[in-house]
Amino acid sequence: MRFKMLFAAVLSAALLPSGAHAQVTRIKSNPQAIILDAAKVGAGAEMLYVSGQLPSPVDPAKPMADVKSVEEMGDTKTQTISALGKIKKILETQGYKMSDTIKLSLFLAPDPKTGRMDFAGANEGFKTFFGTAETPVTVARSTFQVAALVGPYYLIEIEAIAAKPAA
Incomplete structure (x- = not known):
């Protein structure tokens, strides 16, 4: 009997369209909070894991090897915007949008x-x-405070996870 029930469940799942249950649910108990409590990714979702992104110098023409101060990289807000801008570009090259992002890890x-x-x-x-x-x-x-990042003038590194219904 158990085998028949298991077989029926597997067969039913196999017959469903691959994206039938693909969904991302955002869970937020406090409407005033700027972050979610959690995000739930349903079956059939496509996920993208973005490696930690570091900011670029304030002057985009300046090579990192020539950066000699935090001021040349910008304050934490400026560096956060830079790192998130890089994440946005990576997402877009893979067919995702920032609104598909479900989780960020910030290392400060x-x-x-x-x-x-x-x-x-x-x-x-x-x-x-x-x-x-x-x-x-x-x-x-x-968000984690770390002792240091890969270079002395970086104040933030950001990792991202994005999810969307499979194509």
Whole structure:
């Protein structure tokens, strides 16, 4: 009997169109919060995992090898906008939009001026991409203070996960 039930369940799943149950559910208990409590990805969804992205210098013509100060990279808000801009470009090359992003991990290095991560600056940069007219949704998110990033002038690195119904 168990075998028949299992066989019927597997057969039923195999006969459904591949995207039939593909969905992303965003869970947010506090409407005022800028991040989600969670995101649930249903069967049949296509997912994209974006490696950590570092910001670029404020002057796009300046090679990283020539950067000699945090000021040349910008404050945490500026660096957050830069890193999220890179993520947006990666998503777009793969057929995704920022609104398909469901999870971000932010790694913040201490600002040399304060010795602490600039959480408020990261949030200000974040708000230029999420909860906007272009991308009204938000994401689940974690933020970590780290001792340092790969280079001495980086204040933030951001990883992303995006999900959408399979094509």
